[in-house]
Amino acid sequence: MSGTKKLALRQRYEYLTRGLDWETTYQPMDKVFPYDSFEGIKIKDWSAWEDPFRLTMDSYWKFQAEKERKLYAVLDSFAQNNGQTTISDGRYANVLKLFLTGISPEEYQAHRGFAFTGRHLRGAGARVAAQMQSLDELRHLQTQVHTISHYNKYFDGIAEWPLMHDRVWYLSVPKSFFDDARSAGPFEFMIAIGFAFEYLLTNLLFVPFMSGAAYNGDMSTVTFGFSAQSDESRHMTLGIEIIKFLLEQHPDNLPIVQKWVDKWFWRGHRLLGIVAMMMDYMLPKKVMSWKEAWDIYFVEAGGALFQDLGRYGLKMPKYADIATAEAEHISHQNWAVFYQYTHAAAFHTWMPDNEHLDWLSEKYPNTFDKYYRPRWEMWAKMEKEGKRFYNPALPQLCQTCQIPMAYTEPGDPTTICFRSTQYKGDTYHFCSDGCKDIFCDEPEKFVQAWLPVHQIFQGNCGGATVPDVLKWYHMNVGADNMDYVGSPDEKLWNEWHAEKLRQAG
Amino acid sequence: MAQVASITLMQNDDARPIIDAIMADNPGVRVLNMPGAVKLDCDGKITVNRASVEERLGRPWDPQEIQLVLVSMAGNLDEDDDHFTLSWRH
Numbered sequence: 001m002s003g004t005k006k007l008a009l010r011q012r013y014e015y016l017t018r019g020l021d022w023e024t025t026y027q028p029m030d031k032v033f034p035y036d037s038f039e040g041i042k043i044k045d046w047s048a049w050e051d052p053f054r055l056t057m058d059s060y061w062k063f064q065a066e067k068e069r070k071l072y073a074v075l076d077s078f079a080q081n082n083g084q085t086t087i088s089d090g091r092y093a094n095v096l097k098l099f100l101t102g103i104s105p106e107e108y109q110a111h112r113g114f115a116f117t118g119r120h121l122r123g124a125g126a127r128v129a130a131q132m133q134s135l136d137e138l139r140h141l142q143t144q145v146h147t148i149s150h151y152n153k154y155f156d157g158i159a160e161w162p163l164m165h166d167r168v169w170y171l172s173v174p175k176s177f178f179d180d181a182r183s184a185g186p187f188e189f190m191i192a193i194g195f196a197f198e199y200l201l202t203n204l205l206f207v208p209f210m211s212g213a214a215y216n217g218d219m220s221t222v223t224f225g226f227s228a229q230s231d232e233s234r235h236m237t238l239g240i241e242i243i244k245f246l247l248e249q250h251p252d253n254l255p256i257v258q259k260w261v262d263k264w265f266w267r268g269h270r271l272l273g274i275v276a277m278m279m280d281y282m283l284p285k286k287v288m289s290w291k292e293a294w295d296i297y298f299v300e301a302g303g304a305l306f307q308d309l310g311r312y313g314l315k316m317p318k319y320a321d322i323a324t325a326e327a328e329h330i331s332h333q334n335w336a337v338f339y340q341y342t343h344a345a346a347f348h349t350w351m352p353d354n355e356h357l358d359w360l361s362e363k364y365p366n367t368f369d370k371y372y373r374p375r376w377e378m379w380a381k382m383e384k385e386g387k388r389f390y391n392p393a394l395p396q397l398c399q400t401c402q403i404p405m406a407y408t409e410p411g412d413p414t415t416i417c418f419r420s421t422q423y424k425g426d427t428y429h430f431c432s433d434g435c436k437d438i439f440c441d442e443p444e445k446f447v448q449a450w451l452p453v454h455q456i457f458q459g460n461c462g463g464a465t466v467p468d469v470l471k472w473y474h475m476n477v478g479a480d481n482m483d484y485v486g487s488p489d490e491k492l493w494n495e496w497h498a499e500k501l502r503q504a505g
Numbered sequence: 506m507a508q509v510a511s512i513t514l515m516q517n518d519d520a521r522p523i524i525d526a527i528m529a530d531n532p533g534v535r536v537l538n539m540p541g542a543v544k545l546d547c548d549g550k551i552t553v554n555r556a557s558v559e560e561r562l563g564r565p566w567d568p569q570e571i572q573l574v575l576v577s578m579a580g581n582l583d584e585d586d587d588h589f590t591l592s593w594r595h
Contacts, residue, residue, distance in 0.1 A: 009569075009586050052582040055569065063572050070573075203577050207513060207542065210576075214541030222541050226515050226576055233575045237582050287540060296537075296544075301579045304508035308581070308593050 013054035020124040021046075035120045039185040042250035046123030049245055053129075053234050060132055064139065064231075071143055071227045078220040079150050085500070088216040089284035090493025091484050093155040095212075096148050096221065097347040098282070100158055102174050102274060103205070104144040105165040107228075109178035110193055111137035117186040126245075129238045130190075136231040143224045150220065155489050157346040157480040160473075164346055167461070168473050169452035170274075170338075172402045176449060177271050181264075183445070188260050190242045196264030199239035199305070202232055203297040205275050212283040240305075247312035254313050259441070265317030266434035270401040273330045277338070280331035280360065281352065289363035294327040319434045322410050328364060329413055332372040337406045339379065340391035344466065346475055348484035351380040371413045388483070392466075394453045399428045399446055400435035407431050423447060507548040508593035510580035516543050520574040522561035523553060530557050542576050550592035551580070 007015070024032050036043075055063075077083075087093070111134050118130035152158040165171050181192040210225030243261075246253045276290035288296075298320075306316045317323075335349070342349040352360065357376065360368045382389050395404035409417045419430040423443045430436040439446045455461050462472025470477055479488050512527065514520040516538075527545050528534055530552060537544040545551060558566045568589040580591030 009584070052584055053569075054584065055572075059569055063569070066573055207539070207544075207577055211539040211541050226541065229576045230515075230572055230574065233572070233578050236578065240581065300509055301511065304510075304579060304593055307508055311595075 009054050012056050013051070016056045016128065020128070029122070033120055033122045035186055036122055039187050040252070040256050041187045041246060042252050043122065043246075044249055046126070048248070049123045049125035049241070051125050051129050051238070051241060053237055055132065055234065064135075067227050067230060068139075068143075071223050072146075074223040075147055075150070075220050083217070083219060084151060084154050085496045086217050090155075090489050091282065091348070091350065092216045092218065092284050093151055093489060094157075094347040094484070095209075095278050095282045096151050096218075097155070097157040098274065098278060099209075099221075100144060100148045101161045101164050101168070101346060102171055104141055104148075105162065106174050106178050107137050107141040107144065109175075109182060111135075111141065113178070113182045113189050113193055116182070117189050120186045121190075126190075126242065129234075129241075133194075133231075133235050133238060136228075136235070140224075140228040140231070143227065147220045147224045154492060156476060156487070157348075160346075160475075163474050168346060168475075169344065172450065172452050173274070174271055176402050177267055180267070180445070187246065190239075191246075191257060191260040192264040192267075194235065195239040195243045196261060196268050197239075198232065198235040199243075200265060200298070200302055201268040201272055202229075202236065203301065204272055204293055206232060207297070208279055208287050208293045209275060211287045212279065212285075215285045215287055216283060243309065243314075244312070247309070247314060258314060261314065262318040263438050263441070266319055266323070266432075266438065267401065269323040269326075270403060270431075270435070273334050273403070276327075276331035277334040280363075281335045286359060289360075290331045291327045291363060294324065299324060318437070319432075322432075322434070325410060326407070328367045329371070329408065332360075332364075332368070333406050333408065336372075336375065337395075337404055340389065341395075342482055343390055344470065344473075344475075344481065346473070346480045348482065348487050348489060350484045351376055351383065367413065394456060396429055397451045397453050398431035398435050399449055399451070400430060400438045402449065402451060403431055405429070405431050508580075509546045510549060510551040510591045510593055511544060511546045511578060512551055512553070512575070512591060513542055513544040513577040514571075515574045515576060516541055517574065522558050522566075523571060523574065525561050526557035527551065527553055530554055544577075549594055550590065552588055552590040552592075555587045 023029065030037070084093075114130045114134035114137060118127050118134050121127050121130060148158060165175060178193075181189050184192065206225055206229045210222050210229065213221040213225060243257065246257050279286070279288070279290050279293065302316075302320075306314065338345055339349045339351070357373055361373060364372075379389055395406070397404055405416060405418060407417050409415045417432055419433060419436040420427050421430075421436060421440060422428075423439075424447075426447070428439060428443075428447070430439060452461070456469055462468045467477070470481070475481055484490055514524055520543075524543060524545070528536075531545075531547050531550075533547060534551065535546040537546070553568065553571060555566055555568050558568075568584055568586070571589050578591050580593055583590045583592070
């Protein structure tokens with residue numbers, strides 16, 4: 001009941017955010033907010049900012065506390081009941097390894113980034129929303145670490161997650177994505193993370209993935225996932241508000257915003273290739289294919305969104321058509337990379353069994369049987385013959401997304417896509433036109449990229465041989481890396497399983 | 506192409522009266538069941554009415570409580586004391 005004595009939601013929110021602003025007198029406003037003009041964004045009236053969630057601080061604490069209570073009740077119960085023994089298969093734990101090393105540290109980066117924008121945007125409404133999001137992101141990191149720490153008691157590859165995030169080759173992909181966003185100005189950060197990541201792409205990360213956790217018996221992860229995702233709706237709203245606000249404030253903002261949308265859509269698409277691989281290859285029980293998730297969450301939801309934003313003149317992100325075509329290939333191409341380099345990865349790989357191959361054939365009727373199934377069958381055969389295929393060479397990396405050059409030409413899945421450009425006498429290499437465009441627009445930023453393979457060759461990663469580098473990665477060789485079959489994880493899982501069968505008589 | 510307004514909620518007891526209220530108040534709503542979550546889609550607009558949820562829940566309900574079970578959404582949000590609405594209409 002919203003009694004008449006109580007202030008209406010709109011009024012309460014007005015009181016929270018209005019009047020937080022004042023014109024400074026000891027220092028000029030431009031010195032207090034030094035970062036909100038160099039990007040070229042023009043704001044005429046910050047008071048036009050609308051936050052539709054209108055969440056006041058007292059409600060925020062109340063709701064967040066309730067979410068935490070629920071989450072920790074599930075975590076306790078999961079641990080007390082040895083939930084780790086009832087997941088669908090021991091392979092499932094590899095999803096959590098990839099999540100904790102590759103995604104949780106980005107929650108922390110998002111926390112830092114929103115703390116920065118929450119300080120440096122000039123409008124009080126936007127500042128409050130960014131500060132709440134900053135707190136949310138810190139909560140997400142903490143709950144993920146707490147949840148997955150339980151698995152760390154049993155499974156390999158999890159213990160050194162912060163150090164691995166800074167050092168291990170494939171983890172430079174998500175790390176560099178957030179480094180790029182956080183070293184941009186506050187408005188680009190808001191479009192990069194607030195809009196492109198949180199609104200356009202976060203559903204692809206969390207919804208099918210957490211549903212996958214539920215399906216695979218991982219109640220602890222599904223609970224932290226949905227608990228985090230319940231904050232995400234607020235973040236999505238902030239993302240859509242910031243883009244509408246910028247486009248409404250001044251027509252000069254349109255080309256700047258469009259450029260950021262193009263850039264961060266493509267970067268996000270590349271980053272989420274890891275999720276594509278988790279969904280299609282790493283979940284023992286599958287919820288939907290990456291292609292299906294892409295169709296729901298990008299083609300349909302993104303289509304509706306850009307149709308709406310069209311009234312401001314904003315267009316679909318550049319190369320959206322190529323990204324949609326790549327949804328037929330990307331999970332397979334990524335899994336092929338990790339399979340070849342399993343000796344250097346802190347999670348296990350495997351070749352899909354026949355049932356899994358058939359599922360992939362059904363989900364990818366245009367591509368799987370033609371391009372990928374024969375390769376998996378050949379590699380499985382080689383394994384049986386004792387000639388398991390490893391790639392001993394270090395791959396060339398894309399200067400922008402830092403992913404090994406393994407993606408194929410648009411329209412030709414049998415040819416690897418290479419692009420290059422010259423800058424100040426040096427040649428730089430890219431996996432795609434999208435990544436090349438991003439470099440060419442900001443070459444001074446991207447020539448500084450910390451590319452893991454270059455760093456190894458320059459002698460900055462512990463030594464010249466693979467064992468030296470793995471030692472520098474703090475990788476427990478023979479436990480953290482290599483195939484699932486024959487791993488200590490598999491041995492433990494089989495023991496649990498045998499014990500259950502024995503007890504069942 | 507129809508613009509789909511959408512709400513995804515957790516599949517649990519707290520969300521059930523909200524899911525039921527949405528199903529009752531939004532003709533033509535489409536349901537996608539996933540493990541642990543349910544996605545409700547409507548062309549153009551989807552709304553959650555406070556009164557409708559309260560009727561099912563048997564106690565006062567603040568639309569902001571939806572945040573405890575909300576997983577995702579699509580559309581422009583309009584929220585006040587009586588409803589929580591997502592739409593692509595202007």
